[in-house]
Amino acid sequence: MQVAEAQQVQLQNQKQQHQHHHHHHHTQETTPMCKKKIQQVQDENKVAVAAVEGEDLLIPPLNFAMVDNGIFRSGFPEPSNFSFLQTLRLRSIIYLCPEPYPEANLEFLKSNGIKLYHFGIEGHKEPFVNIPEDTIREALKVVLDVRNHPVIIHCKRGKHRTGCLVGCYRKLQKWCLSSVFDEYQRFAAAKARVSDQRFVELFDISSMKHLPISFSCLKSSKGIILLLPFLE
């Protein structure tokens, strides 16, 4: 993409923003709020264009995937993944290992205004299993709170601890267990643990079901985000 084309994109967006706003107010041509919005979209496009324009390829973290609107999962992000992570415009990171976060990663968070939620879950191997249900429950609340979105969940390899948390999230979404396990196994592959899957199966969602947050990730087809307040 050339610079001229990039400008064209911005102009088209600007035009569309105008059109979009026309739907809402017929009395005014361009409000200060509208102008501010256009500027914001233009600024964001510059970032987007810069990211895709460069010849450098992006390196997603190990086992990276999108879980749902505004929710991602992966293994431990290395500095080589930072440019990729910037394209996600993360608001927060959920880190599930007890080890302290590396200095380089903390710097990355700081310079990008990303909040870290650190839940130290030991990476037990079978048959010494002890996944703390309370910790998963607390982490799940962070996942469900749209004020934290976009959020990425990660542990070390994005298989077990991350797989358990995502599995519990799928239960809240009412996925049948076979589909939850299928997804778990897709990421854990040869390292899949029956104990993790049993944990997900036995995880009690009844205490969370009454919270409206269970709908937090349902969005309309029109792209409107239903921002539901998180009930503490």
Added chain:
Amino acid sequence: MQVAEAQQVQLQNQKQQHQHHHHHHHTQETTPMCKKKIQQVQDENKVAVAAVEGEDLLIPPLNFAMVDNGIFRSGFPEPSNFSFLQTLRLRSIIYLCPEPYPEANLEFLKSNGIKLYHFGIEGHKEPFVNIPEDTIREALKVVLDVRNHPVIIHCKRGKHRTGCLVGCYRKLQKWCLSSVFDEYQRFAAAKARVSDQRFVELFDISSMKHLPISFSCLKSSKGIILLLPFLE
């Protein structure tokens, strides 16, 4: 969730919709467009609440996953997957097999207002490989056009044809090839084909790079969708 709570959620959304609209027009309290929007969100909430309220579990199609904002992938959807698919509020389906779409699936599309894009790609097995680059390119344009979102891409098992299309999409997103192949293999597993991966590697994205559509899926962290027009 009880009915009383469901209503509360709707009220909260209604309130938030009002607040949202306040940003755009300060002169009017509630325009007809605003009222229409609130009604729309309320209706959508009813569907969402109904889906999550019921005791029935949802069954995602085989190999179901989220690719990006508004883009999903899967194997062939069976009638047992229809309730799940309704929660995605699909606008279109990209079907990559030459076989005609089953009557039950056509009915589902009709009653849910979903558009079908049918690209008949033969499911060749190695070493008789012939993935039509032009067809993948046309399908990719449908994927990139946000007017088709939310869209689900599917073939028979969601491994090869779907994997090739998603792989080409990742190239447009500038993912490094090792990550593209890692994702392909996660879905194809034991059925992974070197020929599919070679197709993705050799797929020429230079003719598509100049189109602004390559940014169509980049969304701001504020949830604003950058609706870029699709250039024919």
